[in-house]
Structures are given as structure tokens and as C-alpha cells.
Amino acid sequence: NAGVTQTPKFRVLKTGQSMTLLCAQDMNHEYMYWYRQDPGMGLRLIHYSVGEGTTAKGEVPDGYNVSRLKKQNFLLGLESAAPSQTSVYFCASSPASSGNTIYFGEGSWLTVV
């Protein structure tokens, strides 16, 4: 019953450091997403993928890169972290049809100092 799993859950980075957030889903979903959550702004889409080997930009992609080498995994990378990237990051997945529910992971809390 794992669903969508994110690692790590918490991380503190120094400005300029790099890191990768890992997302894994065990539901054989085609679509995967990375969102960030900031107070008063709801959730905003960073990048998404509609299938293995494909990725695309969302609303706020600057400063992030993603990869989806395997269907079950979706990685979010920060090449040079900035304080503006302090946020809570959520991975999500869904089957291909838009009528289906999108399921979220538990979140990754990132602080950039």
C-alpha cells in the first residue's frame, strides 16, 4: 500500500548546493508530477511527465530539472539551490485519463539557507 513515496522528507541545503528529490510510485501510473507548495499560493506545477522517458515544463520550472528514466520513478533536481526554493515539494501520479484522481506523496520539506 505504498502509493507515492518521496525521499528525503526533510533537507537543509546551503545556497549553491545541489540535490535530488526522488519520487517512486507503485501504481503503474503513466503520469507523474512535481508540485511546490508555498503559503497562500496553493500548489504550483514545476514539471510533469506523461510517460517513461518524457518530461515537460510546468508553471514554475526555472531552477529545476527532472528525469524519468523508469516509469515508476520521477526525479527532481536542484542544480544550484537558492533561498527562493525553500518550499514543500510534492510528487504526484495518476493514470493517463484526465477523469482519474491524482495521488500525492507525503511531501519533502526543503530549506535553503
Add this chain to the structure above:
Amino acid sequence: AQSVAQPEDQVNVAEGNPLTVKCTYSVSGNPYLFWYVQYPNRGLQFLLKYITGDNLVKGSYGFEAEFNKSQTSFHLKKPSALVSDSALYFCAVRVLYNQGGKLIFGQGTELSVKP
């Protein structure tokens, strides 16, 4: 542009009273509407969705939502609130045929249920 609005940042309700969390939307075409709940330091949990059919949708934990096309609203309701319902609630619309069918979220409404 498609958007979702939750006009109340916070809703306060006494335990046992009915609750309503408001949501309005703006989309082209037929909307796919969702409600999620977020407990402190947790992810988003799916509550219910409207795709088509009956305007009153029933979901998890006794919640329901009423789709009103003329008022472009999708308000979340519960007949009798529990203290454990206190959480952050998000309304969202799923975009069709674009950006992987992403969800567009409202800003969220903090629900506080007092004993």
C-alpha cells in the same frame, strides 16, 4: 485561463455544526473538479471528485460537494463537523488535454473545528 478560487482563507465551525468550504472555478468546457485535504505536515489526501452525472458527490469521511454549473461553484459540505476535520482544504480543477492533465489549485482554506 482556467482558475480556481477559494474565497475564505479560514473557516471556523463549532463541533456538531454543519460546515461549508467554498470553491468557485473558471474553465472552458466541462470541469473535472476535486477536493483534497491536507493535515499538518502531511501530503494531500483525495476527498472526492465531480466528473459527470449527479451534482451531489459523496466522498470520504462524510464529506460531500455540490456542483452548480450556473454558479460555477463546487462547495464542500459536511452535515456535522468533527474536531478531527480541522485541516487545510484545497479545491482543484483538472486541466484537460494540456500539461499532462495537471491540477490547478485554489489557495486553500484552513478549517478549524472547535469543541
